[in-house]
Amino acid sequence: MDALGEFVRVYQTTIGVIGINALLALSVWITLYAGQLTLGNAAFMAIGAYGAALLGMRLGVPFPLGLVLGAGLSATLALPLGLAVFRLRGVYLAIATIGFGEVVRVLLLTLPFTGKALGLNGIPPLTELWHIYLSLVVVAYVLWRVQGSTVGRAWAAIREDEIAAASQGIAIRRYKLAAFVAGAALAAWAGGLSAHLNFSIEPGDFGFTRAVQILVYAVVGGTPSVAGPILGATLLTALPEILRPLREYRDIFAGLILMGVIIYLPRGLVTLAELRKTRRLQEIGAADVA
Amino acid sequence: MLLECDGISKRFGGVHAVAEVDLAVAPGQVFGLIGPNGAGKTTLVNLISGHLRIDAGAIRFAGADVTRLAPHALTARGIARTFQGVRLFKGLTVLENVLVGRHARMRSDVLRRLWPRGAPDRRDRESAGLLLERLGLKRPQALAGELAYGDQRRLEIARALASEPRLLILDEPAAGMNPAESARLRELMRALVAEGLTIVLIEHDVRLVMGTCERVAVLNFGRKIAEGTPVEIQASPIVREAYLGSEDAA
Amino acid sequence: MAEQLYNAIFVGSIYALFAVGFALVFSVLDILNLAHPVVFMLGAFVALFCMSTFGLPAALAAVAAFLVTGLFGIFLDRLAFAPLRRRGAPPLSAMISSLGFAIVVIRLMELRYGPDLTSYPAGSLPQTVVQIGDARVDGLRLLIIGLAILLMAALTYVVRATQLGRDIRALAENPRAARLLGVDVDRAIAATFFISSGLGGVAGALLGFAYNAIYPQMGTPYELKAFTVMVVGGMGSLPGAVLGAYILGIGEIAALVFLPAELAELRDAFAFGLLFLVLVIRPRGLLGHRAVERA
Numbered sequence: 001m002d003a004l005g006e007f008v009r010v011y012q013t014t015i016g017v018i019g020i021n022a023l024l025a026l027s028v029w030i031t032l033y034a035g036q037l038t039l040g041n042a043a044f045m046a047i048g049a050y051g052a053a054l055l056g057m058r059l060g061v062p063f064p065l066g067l068v069l070g071a072g073l074s075a076t077l078a079l080p081l082g083l084a085v086f087r088l089r090g091v092y093l094a095i096a097t098i099g100f101g102e103v104v105r106v107l108l109l110t111l112p113f114t115g116k117a118l119g120l121n122g123i124p125p126l127t128e129l130w131h132i133y134l135s136l137v138v139v140a141y142v143l144w145r146v147q148g149s150t151v152g153r154a155w156a157a158i159r160e161d162e163i164a165a166a167s168q169g170i171a172i173r174r175y176k177l178a179a180f181v182a183g184a185a186l187a188a189w190a191g192g193l194s195a196h197l198n199f200s201i202e203p204g205d206f207g208f209t210r211a212v213q214i215l216v217y218a219v220v221g222g223t224p225s226v227a228g229p230i231l232g233a234t235l236l237t238a239l240p241e242i243l244r245p246l247r248e249y250r251d252i253f254a255g256l257i258l259m260g261v262i263i264y265l266p267r268g269l270v271t272l273a274e275l276r277k278t279r280r281l282q283e284i285g286a287a288d289v290a
Numbered sequence: 291m292l293l294e295c296d297g298i299s300k301r302f303g304g305v306h307a308v309a310e311v312d313l314a315v316a317p318g319q320v321f322g323l324i325g326p327n328g329a330g331k332t333t334l335v336n337l338i339s340g341h342l343r344i345d346a347g348a349i350r351f352a353g354a355d356v357t358r359l360a361p362h363a364l365t366a367r368g369i370a371r372t373f374q375g376v377r378l379f380k381g382l383t384v385l386e387n388v389l390v391g392r393h394a395r396m397r398s399d400v401l402r403r404l405w406p407r408g409a410p411d412r413r414d415r416e417s418a419g420l421l422l423e424r425l426g427l428k429r430p431q432a433l434a435g436e437l438a439y440g441d442q443r444r445l446e447i448a449r450a451l452a453s454e455p456r457l458l459i460l461d462e463p464a465a466g467m468n469p470a471e472s473a474r475l476r477e478l479m480r481a482l483v484a485e486g487l488t489i490v491l492i493e494h495d496v497r498l499v500m501g502t503c504e505r506v507a508v509l510n511f512g513r514k515i516a517e518g519t520p521v522e523i524q525a526s527p528i529v530r531e532a533y534l535g536s537e538d539a540a
Numbered sequence: 541m542a543e544q545l546y547n548a549i550f551v552g553s554i555y556a557l558f559a560v561g562f563a564l565v566f567s568v569l570d571i572l573n574l575a576h577p578v579v580f581m582l583g584a585f586v587a588l589f590c591m592s593t594f595g596l597p598a599a600l601a602a603v604a605a606f607l608v609t610g611l612f613g614i615f616l617d618r619l620a621f622a623p624l625r626r627r628g629a630p631p632l633s634a635m636i637s638s639l640g641f642a643i644v645v646i647r648l649m650e651l652r653y654g655p656d657l658t659s660y661p662a663g664s665l666p667q668t669v670v671q672i673g674d675a676r677v678d679g680l681r682l683l684i685i686g687l688a689i690l691l692m693a694a695l696t697y698v699v700r701a702t703q704l705g706r707d708i709r710a711l712a713e714n715p716r717a718a719r720l721l722g723v724d725v726d727r728a729i730a731a732t733f734f735i736s737s738g739l740g741g742v743a744g745a746l747l748g749f750a751y752n753a754i755y756p757q758m759g760t761p762y763e764l765k766a767f768t769v770m771v772v773g774g775m776g777s778l779p780g781a782v783l784g785a786y787i788l789g790i791g792e793i794a795a796l797v798f799l800p801a802e803l804a805e806l807r808d809a810f811a812f813g814l815l816f817l818v819l820v821i822r823p824r825g826l827l828g829h830r831a832v833e834r835a
Contacts (some may be wrong), residue, residue: 037632084816084820085819085820088819088823090630090631090632091566091570091571091572091631091632091635092771092775092819092823094572094632094635095572095767095771095815095819096815096816096819096820098764098767099767099768099812099815099816099819100812100816102764102808102809102811102812103809103812103813103816106806106808106809106812107809110806110809142404145400145403145404146400146403148403149398149399149400149403150393150396150397150398150399150400151398151400153382153386153389153390153393154390154393156379156381156382156386156390157379157382157390157393160379160380160381160382161377161378161379161380163341163373163377164373164377164378164379165379165390166340166341166360166361166362167339167341167361167362167365167370167371167373167450168362168365168390168391168393168394168449168453169362169365169366169393169394169395169453170362170390170393171360171362171363172360172362208760208764209760212639215636216636216639219636248651249647249651251643251644251646251647252643252644252647252648254640254643255639255640255641255642255643255644255647256640256644257640258636258637258639258640258643259619259620259637259640259641259644260640262624262633262636262637262640263620263623263624263637266629266633280433280436281381281433281435282627283436284380284381284433284435284436285380285435285627285628286380286381286433286435288629288630288632288633
């Protein structure tokens with residue numbers, strides 16, 4: 001027991017980061033599950049991070065409320081954005097969300113109260129590991145249950161064939177928007193937690209690279225279940241620690257894993273647990289990520 | 291009249307895919323829609339089912355104007371359809387496909403499911419199961435994409451029926467079916483009509499159309515060129531020319 | 541003022557050379573090749589290698605950049621895209637695969653050359669200044685603009701007037717029909733990647749010459765701008781990409797000129813704001829003709 005306590009203490013930050021990355025990966029997973037590929041969640045994460053940090057530091061808002069408000073702000077922005085882009089599909093949606101991400105990043109560099117390029121420093125380290133993991137457990141549970149509900153089935157139908165789904169009585173816009181906004185809110189929540197774990201944040205933390213990284217966690221881990229993004233985030237975040245002597249090369253491994261997965265195991269590493277079903281899906285051409 | 295189309299038109303660029311089409315389908319009827327390839331039949335169906343926006347004209351369903359409604363709203367009102375060439379949710383199971391079809395009639399169970407033992411609504415699964423049986427689909431857990439073509443077509447019909455529609459639009463349901471399967475389809479349609487369903491059938495299979503439809507409309511180049519009973523249509527020189535004329539050109 | 545305009549045309553030219561390759565692959569294969577910035581960067585480094593190791597003059601180094609990156613593009617396709625094509629995977633998978641590829645190659649270059657700026661060997665680049673009317677402009681940039689226009693003209697010729705170009709266009713229109721009509725699809729795809737990557741590589745080399753500062757991540761900002769260029773000009777349209785590139789170049793320089801210094805960063809936001817606006821209001825872009833995937 002003592003050894004475990006020691007382990008946790010030494011690797012505290014990493015364990016925290018794994019949890020946050022898992023939450024972020026789940027935020028992208030929600031939208032992927034509904035057939036949308038978004039690269040804007042790093043921007044929503046930034047809104048949550050800056051929102052919670054600024055509210056806390058400048059206005060004395062208590063930490064939990066700051067997190068909620070950050071998520072709320074993010075959801076509020078995601079709504080018009082989602083409405084504007086819900087008709088876009090595939091690469092066009094990806095590009096639009098990338099554009100949104102860049103606009104947010106540039107605004108963070110320009111607006112006076114964000115600390116601009118230097119970002120925010122001295123954020124009080126209020127995040128405990130149990131905050132992160134409680135959030136993760138709750139979110140994972142809710143998403144797992146939603147997956148098997150009418151909503152989850154509607155999302156799956158939209159992902160499979162949007163035109164047919166519309167004729168089954170599914171209000172496409174409403175459901176896509178719900179996934180999009182939920183993802184944004186979750187990313188913001190993770191952002192708020194992250195800001196208070198790391199003491200400081202700057203715009204560069206939330207750019208295109210970060211958005212891609214989050215997507216990679218979800219894609220590598222796998223899309224058929226909530227376990228996928230959690231696995232992907234854990235594996236890819238822990239990888240540099242495990243491969244400490246090889247840390248120079250960890251990006252190379254990550255890139256190779258990404259290519260390997262998308263080419264050979266397109267629904268992600270979790271599908272290793274159900275290879276037979278994956279093969280069946282591959283045979284009928286329904287095995288790809290989006 | 292259950293379904294009324296007044297002067298429906300749709301343009302793509304400079305081309306009129308559908309031009310000033312009038313249709314009236316009475317409740318309990320089997321209404322056939324035929325025409326050479328490219329005549330605009332599927333475009334017309336897409337207009338009726340809400341997938342395409344109408345440029346001019348109006349559509350009324352059960353007396354209410356539904357011209358601008360989105361597909362899901364039309365399904366909620368009782369219009370269901372199948373697609374030319376089958377659009378199933380291939381990666382979902384047979385049962386899941388039908389459950390999705392039932393979406394418009396199901397209550398959202400999200401909140402109920404948040405409780406660990408939140409009981410799924412047995413009624414929905416039971417009625418889905420009944421539909422599968424009726425359509426002769428034996429393996430509910432098979433992936434829709436794995437089914438043989440004939441089974442896929444029947445699954446699509448089961449999915450459409452799951453929403454308990456008043457009007458069912460079938461877009462070339464018999465394509466690729468052998469005579470035995472077509473016969474079974476004919477039987478099914480008769481049984482459904484006997485239960486109160488109205489059907490609009492788009493088909494190339496002449497025997498199926500003549501054998502099941504009470505009224506038939508013929509489209510060519512986006513316009514309705516003839517309408518009447520199957521016998522009248524078969525005898526019409528205009529119709530013959532439309533089909534033979536296009537064969538000549540081909 | 542004239543100098544700024546000239547600068548805008550220079551920036552637009554580089555964007556155009558970069559974007560046109562990007563658009564070519566998209567128009568033929570419907571995929572967003574996120575490894576394109578890699579060939580851009582590789583072109584610059586290949587030129588560096590040729591100049592510092594073999595002492596080649598800049599002009600020859602640029603040619604080498606074109607050839608090497610062109611071949612590299614074919615390699616990229618074989619490794620990252622061909623397996624997905626074989627099983628009919630959707631374009632998004634290809635995008636992600638190219639992403640993985642890019643991550644690997646960029647990291648390898650960082651390990652070899654370091655992440656910071658590297659310069660070309662001293663004295664290897666022309667340093668002339670040319671007088672045009674009122675403005676004194678950098679001769680090298682003028683040359684680059686000329687080269688860019690020449691290359692785009694060459695591309696137009698290939699696409700419109702050669703058998704290869706016809707094959708590529710057929711493939712872009714309808715792959716299945718193209719195959720049935722006897723087009724050698726594999727050859728056409730290889731040629732597409734050769735041309736696309738070669739142009740990207742040359743663009744990188746020329747940009748490297750102009751700024752005399754190259755680094756492994758240099759392609760990423762251009763990639764992001766290229767999205768705007770393609771969307772504004774019309775996804776999959778080559779002339780649209782060129783048009784969009786110059787519009788963006790002029791727009792950015794204008795933003796730089798008219799914005800106060802503290803808001804200079806907003807210049808980047810201009811590109812994305814524009815992207816956004818176009819996607820929402822007119823997804824087809826200025827010259828795009830293919831229907832955008834809309835619900």
